[in-house]
Amino acid sequence: MTAVFTDPEEAVAGIADGSTVLIGGFGMAGMPVQLIDALIRQGATDLTVVSNNAGNGDTGLAALLAAGRVRKMICSFPRQSDSWVFDGLYRAGKIELEVVPQGTLAERMRAAGAGIGAFYCPTAVGTPLAEGKETRTIDGRDYVLEYPIKGDVALIGAHVGDRMGNLVYRKTARNFGPVMATAAALTIAQVHHVVETGELDPETVVTPCIYVDRILDLSAAEGSL
Amino acid sequence: MSSTVEHLDRGPLGRDELAALVARDIPPGSFVNLGIGQPTTVADHLPAGSGVVLHTENGMLGMGPAAHGDEIDPDLINAGKIPVTELPGASYFHHADSFAMMRGGHLDVCVLGAFQVSERGDLANWHTGAPDAIPAVGGAMDLATGAKQVFVMMTLFTKDGTPKLVPECTYPLTGLACVSRVYTDLAVFHIGPGGVTVAETYGTSVAGLASRLEVAVRPLGQQP
Structure with a gap:
């Protein structure tokens, strides 16, 4: 049963240290900024964060990093023109980094949500990102064995939700949301x-409610922020 | 087979001319991903009515030109995080689907920049390998591995004159034997099982290129 919250603090309650x-x-499209801000106030630390980028500017994920709450980043593209918070932590040796090709990052989470134990992926064969990984030739093509990434929590941004937890997205803000929603034990969506x-319309639902545990209703929450 | 065209009566290609040349070689009706940076400019040279459908890896087919003024919508951006527009027939999908269509061999062409390309078509374009560089790969490896054809756009030489078309890449690799064509300011190269052929030259000749490269290059149609 999906719970609908108007208070961001309640929406992120219970996220444990080490999650x-x-x-x-x-980038900022689909970034669940209000949930991240609430997570900063909630105080969970020693986190491993999985996201495509490693924060932009000083808000959202960058603010979580700046608060010293993140032990490790798993992402495809940390280095950007405005990723100074991550860059500083990385160069100071204060954060671990696992770089994963963007499609492999998405597929590893898809695998987690779909009950797949591991999969052979052609991306990164022969590159530094395949070093130390099991490889196999199938039908004449080389593949790297990749393991799922399962989350304790997913924080995602969607466009509209219903009270059961069904979600629709808007344009390219969809990006990782539907995949992450399937891959975490606790999925929290801000809408x-x-x-x-x-x-x-059931035909337009992108994330079915079975994947969604909590919804933060921003239209009701904005006045309280 | 057509033969190599040597344009000796002019200088090297400018950036716009290079983008136009790549656009000319994209078959009508193709599904195409244009990489961040210079490859993005290829879109400006696709002829009207080409039927080319642009893919952006953050989850869209049918991407239109950059958005300006009132068109700007923070929910509608390209892989370079630039606001863009949607064309009639556009569709949106999530990241796993976006890369499945790439990895699954459904994209006809991707156009990427490069630090180096080897004579076997190995690509190095994501990491300089410098000890203080923060590695960031994005979708480069997925594109290199997944698209049916990978076109590279780059200058043929670095600013200090070092060739970027090389026997072996010295930079960390993005993908193995994935590049089929290399579009440069001085020449267009085709890479295949028989090695590197020169399709066109600009402001130089095949012989002129051969004297500056460590890679064996030959005119179109000549056996290795």
Whole structure:
């Protein structure tokens, strides 16, 4: 049963120290900024964060990093023009980094959500990112064995949710949200507004409610922030 | 087979001319991913009615030109995080699907920049290997491995004159034997099982290139 919250603090309650947290978004599109801000206030630390980037500017994920809460980043593209927070921590040796090709990052989470034990992937064969990994030739092509990435928690941004937890997204803000929603034990989605059950066309639902545990309704929460 | 065209009566290609040349060689109706940076400019040279559908790895087919003014929508960006527009027939999908269509061999062409390309088509374009560099791969390896054809756009030489088309890449690899064509300011190269052939030259000749490269290059149609 999905719970709908209007208070960001309640939406992120109970996230434990040492958790692996999947954070959606590509750049700022789909970035669950209000949930991340609430997680900073909630105080969980020693986190492993899985996200495509490692923070932009000084807000959102960058603020979580700046607060010293993240032990390890798993991402495809940490280095950006505005990733100074991560860059500083990395160069000071204060954060671990695992770089994963972007599609492999998505597929490892898809595998976690789909009950796949591991998969052979052609990406990164012969490159430094395949070093130390098991490889296999199948039908004349070489593959690298990749393992799932499972989250304790996923924080994602969607466009609209209903009271059961069904989600729809908007344009390229969809990005990692649907995959991360399947891959975590506890999935928390922030949405721009919540509609009554039955108001979303079932044919357009992208993330079915079975994957969603908590929803933060930003339309109700914004006044309280 | 057509023969090599040597344009000796002009200088090297400018950046816009190079983008136009790549656009010319993209078959009508192709599904294409243009990498971040210079490859993005190829879109400006695709002829109207080409039917080329642009893919952006953050989850869209049917990407339109960059958005300006009121068109800017923070939920609609390309892989370089630049606001873009959508064209009629566009579709959105999540990241695992976006890379499945890439890895699954459904994309016809991707165009990427490069630090180095080897004579076997190995690509190095994600990491300089410098000890203080923060590694960041993004979708480069997935694109190199997944697209049916990988076109590279780059200058043929670094600013200090070192060739970027090389016998073996010295930079960390992005993908093995994945590049089929290399578009440079001085020449267009085709890479295949028989080695490197020169399709066109600009401001130089095949012989002129051969004297500056450690890679064996030959005109189109000549057996290795």
